[in-house]
Amino acid sequence: ILNVEQSPQSLHVQEGDSTNFTCSFPSSNFYALHWYRWETAKSPEALFVMTLNGDEKKKGRISATLNTKEGYSYLYIKGSQPEDSATYLCAFPNQGGKLIFGQGTELSVKP
């Protein structure tokens, strides 16, 4: 059974703070790691799909890094804004065609 773990489970920061959270995944048979952003009352939307060890992706103030050898990815948000409040999910595709999701990190940014 594949396990994808995210930490912390929730995070409360002030507007302007920078923050980061972690996704841990099995390091064997790796071929991709997905990050999704999930706002309350909406559906999850893909942020990044990462495939290469050492990969770094960026979208505005949000960036992610990948270490496939040790099995972790970090998501960073620089200068958090209230509109960044959401649950951030990572997911690991298995060979059967399924995405194994972590339980998510719920971020709340207070103005």
Added chain:
Amino acid sequence: NAGVTQTPKFRILKIGQSMTLQCAQDMNHNYMYWYRQDPGMGLKLIYYSVGAGITDKGEVPNGYNVSRSTTEDFPLRLELAAPSQTSVYFCASRTRGGVNEQFFGPGTRLTVL
């Protein structure tokens, strides 16, 4: 493209009633998925399909059934609704290949009383 569409948006069922949650996608995606969202538990996979005529169980399939007669449609059937099936249900689809992101529908909020 409409992307992934789900109907209905909301539904209240009585215990023991049946219903079908509809999901359709117009992106010609091979893979389709049904998830349920439970508080503090993230997304749990109910069933998935890798192509028309092929379906398989996910983590929490009990109490549900699916069919995939066409590439576009992937309905989820609840035969005897139970309060434990109160949840938000998301349908998703993607193209073949693990590097490809999933596209999610807007969700169906189901309450079983």
